[in-house]
Amino acid sequence: MKIGLMGLGTVGTGVVHLIDQNGRNIEKKIGEKIEIKKILVKDPNKKRTPLAEGKITFNAEDILEDEEIDVVVEVMGKEHPALEYITKALQKGKHVVTANKEVIAKHGKELIKLATEKKVHLLYEASVGGGIPIIRPLKQCLAANKIYEIKGILNGTTNYILTEMKEKGLDFDDVLKDAQQKGYAEADPTDDIEGFDAARKLAILCMLAFNKFVLPEKIYTKGISFISKSDIQYAEEMGYTIKLLAYARIDEKERLEAWVHPVMIRKTNPLNGVNGVFNAILVDGNAVGEVMFYGQGAGMMPTASAVVADIMDVKNHIVIQNGCEEVDLIPIEDTFSKYYIRLIAFDRPGVMSKITGVLGNKGISLLSVVQKGSLGETAEIVLVTHIANTGKVLEALKEIEELKEVEKIESVIKVRED
């Protein structure tokens, strides 16, 4: 079994090492040796693992045109030129294993169609949750279920930041800096902290769990950069933990709701124990009930573990490809949730009645209101709503923000009891 490896960054190097290290075991399991024949890299001057020696090429065609190569393993990351290489490999009748969530989230539908036409495998277990087995369990183990809900902590960087803020009582910016120094966050952390990375993975999960294809940019996404120490404290006092949740469900009418948003979850929720860079995916099926998958969502060896398992499955012909239909999401305005809202208002008589008045006019009823000691001229007000229409909440927030009594709405966080 001859492999063409595209990319020799963190994940690619992990794949090379894992095949070397566990090679004998792997051979015993699939009855054949996995041989990495060629490795595509960009930079001629970079220092690389000695295991790559004699295999390096700078030209993708060396792999794509090599008749001996059965499987192309794409671990370059980024949308381009990975998409073009994957497409070409499939067209040439080669199996493809990829860890590229951007390509799969954006182009999964047509790539799966192409793979099905060409009767080859397209496998992407590593694109969601790193080494956590999730794609096969969803497709195979829970195959007898109708899955109706997914809740995931799909991004290690944001989960690390929220965990550190909570445990050490630190502010967002300080933890982000620390995370960048430790290599848990990138120099430009936007994709992670604004939730875009989680939205891509959620789009892939929707494809797998519901056979519904939705472009990641259509998923309503709110990140965690606004969250402050004081939100963490309020959550704690009320018995919740704040997590960046990627959420999707199918409603009674088979419509898809999907969003990425900070959520206060109950301490009894199994996701509450998912800390640091760990990821977890909680799946609800109509027969199995709640099932959770937990592990390291990123990193060299965990991700390589998923890539190599995919390569082994190509050999074992273990693939279930499901088609999927492109769908529109339920508009975020038509969804329902409890909301926690923290704002700074000028400490004047009547301010509370104005704010609660706006909410009341929109038909939003309140579970609790807390005003904590005046901060000089201003006061901090925390409102928690009952389950409310999100469209009405967004309208109300806009009106509240425009009140002259209100300085700033600082935080809007969903609240869930499940």
Next chain:
Amino acid sequence: MKIGLMGLGTVGTGVVHLIDQNGRNIEKKIGEKIEIKKILVKDPNKKRTPLAEGKITFNAEDILEDEEIDVVVEVMGKEHPALEYITKALQKGKHVVTANKEVIAKHGKELIKLATEKKVHLLYEASVGGGIPIIRPLKQCLAANKIYEIKGILNGTTNYILTEMKEKGLDFDDVLKDAQQKGYAEADPTDDIEGFDAARKLAILCMLAFNKFVLPEKIYTKGISFISKSDIQYAEEMGYTIKLLAYARIDEKERLEAWVHPVMIRKTNPLNGVNGVFNAILVDGNAVGEVMFYGQGAGMMPTASAVVADIMDVKNHIVIQNGCEEVDLIPIEDTFSKYYIRLIAFDRPGVMSKITGVLGNKGISLLSVVQKGSLGETAEIVLVTHIANTGKVLEALKEIEELKEVEKIESVIKVRED
């Protein structure tokens, strides 16, 4: 695809309902209808689901000799006659799906051999962890890993009891009675509370994760019936939670350590959040790191979910059968652990020095010693050891129990920091 169902108790009824309820989805996924042709039952007078009408038989041969039946689904439970029926079905060239942990734990090795010879599938996902996907993830998704450690909460009854004791401050006997009333514990709860059920599941996991076959009765097993309110409180004070852990690992010399024992685990351990009747399995692989699978370990529909997924895999020809070798365990005396020991001693001068003297003589050093207020004539003493040789600890416990100053050793619980 025609099925012969053996057994129509809780799980069997779940299978019938699930195939009825999700039938169209299942058909779409495997391209064929699953038809339950015959159902073997024992009692002619029992009230049954209307879906079973016209299919009931009282004679196993009706299924085993029916040439049209491709797949035998055994959900009767108990070792006999399930073993004989499964064996005969395999010999007849039929695929077998079973939820029977007793049969698989005790006879898995020869049944797998027979299935391999006859080129049929033997699938048993439902035998461990109910609906939690664990067998396929271990065999497929983590296939590129060398797995070296498994820690599981594999029994819902004991986990429910420990959770209730902790949350409500109740004693073991009271919670057991309540669990029996709620149907979470059987009238004769021995198999669950003494850890035998967990030991069987652990034996199956050893087969899957390590390819090592060990009879469940050879696994050192200690249940939870001795655990009292005060153990739960001490654990809490020291920052631990008590769980009944099923543990297995492969050491550097490829030897197998396996036991079932109450363990104090750290609050940061992901198993800490596994409460009530839920089960979880934490697997450590050399590439993927820690991965956890969580869900309902028993119950009608979760177990049926796993059984039906197995049936679907037969159709999809998705099976990886690994052989396994029978091995001896590392004798429990040669293993190492920290221990928590709680005992009642007569409140006399010199008692502490005698007890700690015994431990010292065996080379066991202490992490902490607490003596709490005298209980009339007696005092409660809690000792926590450093990591010690289990053989020496067992010897020391015997000697301490024989001291005339000691009334009774009440509890021995392992302590782990991972």
